[in-house]
Amino acid sequence: MDKNKIDALLLGNQRALAQAISLVEDRKPEHRELMREIYPRTGNAHIIGVTGSPGAGKSTLVNGLVREWRRAGDTVAIIAVDPTSPFSGGALLGDRIRMKDHEEDLGVFIRSMGTRGSLGGLSEACQDTVRLMEAAGFDRIVIETVGVGQSELDIMKTADSIALVLYPSGGDVIQAFKAGIMEIADLFIINKSDLPGVEQLKGELEDLIHITSKPNSWDPPVLMTVSTEKSGMVDVIQAMENHHHHLVASGEKRERRRDQKAVEIERRLAERLKEQFIPYIEETLNTKEQNKETQSDDPYDIAEKIYNRWIKNLARSE
Ligand SMILES: Nc1nc2c(ncn2[C@@H]2O[C@H](COP(=O)(O)OP(=O)(O)O)[C@@H](O)[C@H]2O)c(=O)[nH]1
Numbered sequence: 555m556d557k558n559k560i561d562a563l564l565l566g567n568q569r570a571l572a573q574a575i576s577l578v579e580d581r582k583p584e585h586r587e588l589m590r591e592i593y594p595r596t597g598n599a600h601i602i603g604v605t606g607s608p609g610a611g612k613s614t615l616v617n618g619l620v621r622e623w624r625r626a627g628d629t630v631a632i633i634a635v636d637p638t639s640p641f642s643g644g645a646l647l648g649d650r651i652r653m654k655d656h657e658e659d660l661g662v663f664i665r666s667m668g669t670r671g672s673l674g675g676l677s678e679a680c681q682d683t684v685r686l687m688e689a690a691g692f693d694r695i696v697i698e699t700v701g702v703g704q705s706e707l708d709i710m711k712t713a714d715s716i717a718l719v720l721y722p723s724g725g726d727v728i729q730a731f732k733a734g735i736m737e738i739a740d741l742f743i744i745n746k747s748d749l750p751g752v753e754q755l756k757g758e759l760e761d762l763i764h765i766t767s768k769p770n771s772w773d774p775p776v777l778m779t780v781s782t783e784k785s786g787m788v789d790v791i792q793a794m795e796n797h798h799h800h801l802v803a804s805g806e807k808r809e810r811r812r813d814q815k816a817v818e819i820e821r822r823l824a825e826r827l828k829e830q831f832i833p834y835i836e837e838t839l840n841t842k843e844q845n846k847e848t849q850s851d852d853p854y855d856i857a858e859k860i861y862n863r864w865i866k867n868l869a870r871s872e
């Protein structure tokens with residue numbers, strides 16, 4: 555990406571931002587240079603994760619929240635992650651329809667992401683996309699994911715504040731509990747509270763929160779919304795704001811981002827090392843006349859021997 559494009563991105567130009575995200579998604583060689591250029595401009599937004607099962611009303615809720623944020627003058631960027639959709643970049647039809655209130659608004663940017671290749675790649679692309687959005691100056695960044703697998707959990711860990719959206723229907727809470735989402739949620743939102751069964755769900759939820767809560771830390775609130783009527787939006791925004799203040803005041807925001815950075819560095823190093831080891835593994839497994847060194851078929855042994863051989867070669871090349 556040339557200098558002018560990057561400058562445009564840093565000024566909040568949506569076309570430049572969209573192009574930059576495509577570079578990141580495609581893992582084009584230029585993307586590293588781009589990330590290096592914009593990195594000093596990251597770290598300022600409030601990143602909000604919104605998760606929950608399909609049909610819980612996440613997109614409708616986000617649409618309602620966006621309206622309130624825009625009223626307050628804040629700009630918002632949204633990443634809609636749907637593992638079932640292709641990575642082609644087109645907005646998901648449903649999300650596009652529900653976000654249509656904000657289509658003409660330059661203070662709102664919406665991007666969809668599906669899976670391509672490994673799921674680990676998705677959370678990486680998501681993290682870099684968040685950074686691009688921060689560099690483009692957006693105040694709030696919302697990541698909407700379907701709360702199912704490990705990769706969605708990884709994506710959620712990019713967020714400062716995580717909201718779990720539930721609705722009155724059997725088994726939903728227990729599922730979230732099993733998936734490990736309860737532990738990482740900072741806010742619980744009971745959407746569709748116009749439907750019957752709300753009080754029961756609230757009760758179940760509060761019991762589970764009680765079990766998973768840690769002493770001396772943030773007490774996750776339970777909020778009720780009817781997103782289709784844009785009811786309860788102000789309270790949700792206030793709760794998110796409170797959580798953000800808590801994160802900043804307690805130093806947890808800095809800590810979380812530091813931990814994320816450590817994980818990312820670790821991942822990049824692991825990738826580099828993996829590339830180094832592949833030829834060794836191939837060679838070992840392909841060796842026809844299994845000499846003494848590789849006679850053992852035990853993967854532990856083979857790994858150990860490969861490691862030792864690699865270290866020896868390293869020392870020799872120095
Ligand atoms: N009754 C009711 N329906 C809702 C509410 N919020 C969303 N819905 C409906 O639930 C369906 C799924 O909403 P959507 O936002 O796409 O859910 P998502 O898959 O979690 O993003 C849509 O038909 C919405 O109109 C609500 O508060 N009450």
Ligand SMILES: [Mg+2]
Pocket residue numbers: 612613614648649698
């Ligand atoms: Mg949705």
